[in-house]
Amino acid sequence: GAGVSQSPSNKVTEKGKDVELRCDPISGHTALYWYRQSLGQGLEFLIYFQGNSAPDKSGLPSDRFSAERTGGSVSTLTIQRTQQEDSAVYLCASSELAGELFFGEGSRLTVL
Amino acid sequence: QKEVEQNSGPLSVPEGAIASLNCTYSDRVSQSFFWYRQYSGKSPELIMSIYSNGDKEDGRFTAQLNKASQYVSLLIRDSQPSDSATYLCAVKPTGGSYIPTFGRGTSLIVHP
Numbered sequence: 293g294a295g296v297s298q299s300p301s302n303k304v305t306e307k308g309k310d311v312e313l314r315c316d317p318i319s320g321h322t323a324l325y326w327y328r329q330s331l332g333q334g335l336e337f338l339i340y341f342q343g344n345s346a347p348d349k350s351g352l353p354s355d356r357f358s359a360e361r362t363g364g365s366v367s368t369l370t371i372q373r374t375q376q377e378d379s380a381v382y383l384c385a386s387s388e389l390a391g392e393l394f395f396g397e398g399s400r401l402t403v404l
Numbered sequence: 405q406k407e408v409e410q411n412s413g414p415l416s417v418p419e420g421a422i423a424s425l426n427c428t429y430s431d432r433v434s435q436s437f438f439w440y441r442q443y444s445g446k447s448p449e450l451i452m453s454i455y456s457n458g459d460k461e462d463g464r465f466t467a468q469l470n471k472a473s474q475y476v477s478l479l480i481r482d483s484q485p486s487d488s489a490t491y492l493c494a495v496k497p498t499g500g501s502y503i504p505t506f507g508r509g510t511s512l513i514v515h516p
Contacts, residue, residue: 323502334508335448335492342502383447391436391496391504395447 294318296396298384304402305374313369313399317386324367325393326359328380335383341367374403408495410507417514423480425510427493430474436496437469437476438504443489452478483514 297316305311317324326338337351341361352358356374361367371378381400385393407430417423425439436455440448454460454467454476466479476495480487490509497505 325503327506335506337503337505340503348501348503387502390502391438391494392450392453393438393440393448393494393504394450398447 296384296386296394298382298396298399300399301397302400302402304404306404307376308373310370310372311374311401313371313382313384313401315367315369315384315396317365317367317384318388318394321386321388321394322364323387323390324361325385325387326367326369327383327385329383329398330380338369338382371401374401376403379403408493408505408507410491410493410510412508413511414513415510417483417512419483419485419514419516421483421514423483423487423512423514425478425480425491425493425512426475427477427495427507428475429493429495429505431495431497432471432474433498434471434495435498436504437467438494438496439465439467439476439478440492440494440506441489442492442509448492480512483512485514485516488512488514 299314322343324341327335339359340348356372359369381398383398385395409428439452442448452467454469460467464481468477492509493507494504
């Protein structure tokens with residue numbers, strides 16, 4: 293497909309487990325962003341990748357959160373020892389022009 | 405901290421009317437401004453970008469930018485029930501940052 297692809301679309305896990313969320317950006321887009329959105333809330337920036345540069349991790353809420361981007365394409369967001377407050381929709385977006393983001397459909401994480 | 409402010413709404417307008425959505429931002433030297441539409445349960449979708457003072461029209465949508473007053477607005481003419489969604493304003497800061505700051509969005513309801 294031509295859009296941003298995210299998987300899984302839904303993930304239910306138990307408190308304390310680790311989860312991995314995957315994002316496959318639009319081909320040719322060098323910028324990749326992770327945001328999260330809690331129910332009824334705005335978008336919270338998590339991390340930004342641009343090409344081969346070091347990522348901007350300034351939005352990660354704790355050291356339980358990490359992300360990598362392999363080969364300048366696919367990205368994985370990992371949350372270790374999940375907590376109930378981690379429950380949210382995790383949105384990935386890619387961009388060719390700064391600010392013009394194309395979002396995937398999101399991964400809905402529920403931590404029981 | 406750079407902020408983007410929007411009235412959370414809901415803004416309720418009758419079908420066929422003009423819906424006016426407003427956004428203010430704190431970073432005086434911001435350069436790029438964007439409007440995203442987010443339907444309930446879906447991810448945000450870019451609908452307009454504006455970079456210069458004045459108006460930019462695209463179909464039924466008009467974005468207006470006033471940098472001196474630090475506000476950007478979105479007008480939707482001939483509003484339709486299908487326009488009912490949350491509209492997010494995003495601002496790209498100056499300098500080397502490519503991370504847009506999002507407002508929390510305004511909920512628009514267009515009733516028949």
